[in-house]
Amino acid sequence: MSTTALESAAARRAQAGWRDRLQDWLPRIVLAPSFAIILLFVYGFILWTVYLSFTKSKMMPVYKLAGFDSYERLFAQPSWYMALGNIAIFGILYVGICIALGLLLAILLDQKIRGEGVLRPIYLYPMAVSFIVTGTAWKWFLNPGTGLEKTMQDWGWTSFHFDWLVNTDMAIYTIVIAGVWQAAGFCMAMFLAGLRGIDGEIMKAAQIDGASTYATYRRIVIPALRPVFLSAFIVLTHMAIKSYDLVIALTGGGPGNSTELPSTFMYSYTFTRNQMGVGASSAVIMLMTVAAIIVPYLYSELKEPVR
């Protein structure tokens, strides 16, 4: 009788042990599918694209390696240089103006303004709207025949000309305008959050010491916002490199190919011009650019001790 009791106790323990082990492994089992999906569909697919960039794939992928052939052909395309030049112009102006305008609006809003609750959402609402909608709206707004130019001329300013949208030299700046309109409010929100986090006592002390408002902002507030500048820079740069929809909706890459960006270049070479190898190599270059900016940032963010 005592043996059976012992046996059943042992069985219970064994069962409990099995359960414990399942409990131990359960979290990992729950996480595993997501992690496997990310490994396969993000990192595996990136390797696949990298591989394709070293082949002579045209309309369909071929898997015979061809060295740097695609990269050589990529860098022999005038339109690729056009895309690189444009992303430089767009990236610098878009990031620069968004940060400047965002900071200005945030500082203005932080002056104990009446109606802040009304103004803030107005600056930010474009961020909720699709780039395709933004592009459609601005395309109409900037169209010389119907939009701003015609309006100004109707109002009697007959010599007013604003044809950037259809001007090969200026079209890229219309992308900047629409892009800034969309993202400046987001920058404002980031800076405003940063400003609200600054200790008011420090500013008060500075002003008691006789520092002018300008000096207070230049010497104390702006340096204290350094982390916000960094975050804004990272987020905007990565948005600029990924920009695709806005160009498609606003100019379609034209006139000519004057607003081509790496993202539109990649798409058209891969899916409409049947130069998949070249498309893949341009994608790899885009990825490396983003990684060069994001990886150090994420590394420094993750290294910080856990709160």
Next chain:
Amino acid sequence: MSGRVDSGMAGGSVVTKIVIYGLLLFFALLFLTPLFVMLVTSFKSLDEIRDGNMLALPQNFTIEPWLKAWGTACIGLTCGGIKGYFGNSIEMVVPAVTISTLLGALNGYVLTKWRFPGHKMVFALMLFACFIPFQAVLIPVARVLGLVGLSGTVGGLIVVHVIYGLGFTTLFFRNYYEAFPSELVRAAMIDGAGFWQIFWRILLPASGPIIIVTVIFQFTNIWNDFLFGSSFTASESVPMTVALNNLVNTSTGVKEYNVDMAAAIIAALPTLFVYVVAGRYFVRGLMAGAVKG
């Protein structure tokens, strides 16, 4: 609101005040003008658009363009308006948001409360996945969707959005649960609660705000997506954004700006509605996507 002692320039001169309000109002007008122009244009007849001023209010108010955009405008070869594509977007966005949010919650829970060796590496790899330019995976995704018979379908888009949204949803929940007191979880464990019980009974009931933030973020991103929609779907199954772009760029016949604008507003309405109703959470999502911790 923030409780900080504001020294600012509250006592500044009248001139400073005027300059500040002047600038703020000027920029507010600048930000509102495109929306205003879209709205008034969508209620005008084509003749009025051609002859009139784009900033003027409609003289003969008409909802014809809205009806046409919704029900009869020609996109490609079919003339059924955008309603079908609006439906596609709904069909895509609801399951994609639900699944990616649920998985993100579970991932965040494991990565904070059931840590295992290497959890940091796992999180870092999932985090970087948020930032890759999708061009780097576009060709393989197109191939695989073709191989499994999902290319050109709304189902294929759902899968793609779930996969490439996982990084963000995991990030949101991980940061939120990081701040959730581990003592509560430990106490529940001592009381004999298991993995699922702790999740359902303790974590999830306290996750209201972060669920709202994540759902809004995912909803906005997926609804507004264009790259995946235009790469992996065709004709009848395209989402709203792609249909809008096709409508605007249809070259046959007279350009109907009023219909284009009405369609653009319809495409923007769901996300604008969310923004107006839950703007606070919308902003929080944007910030959480930008500032990690």
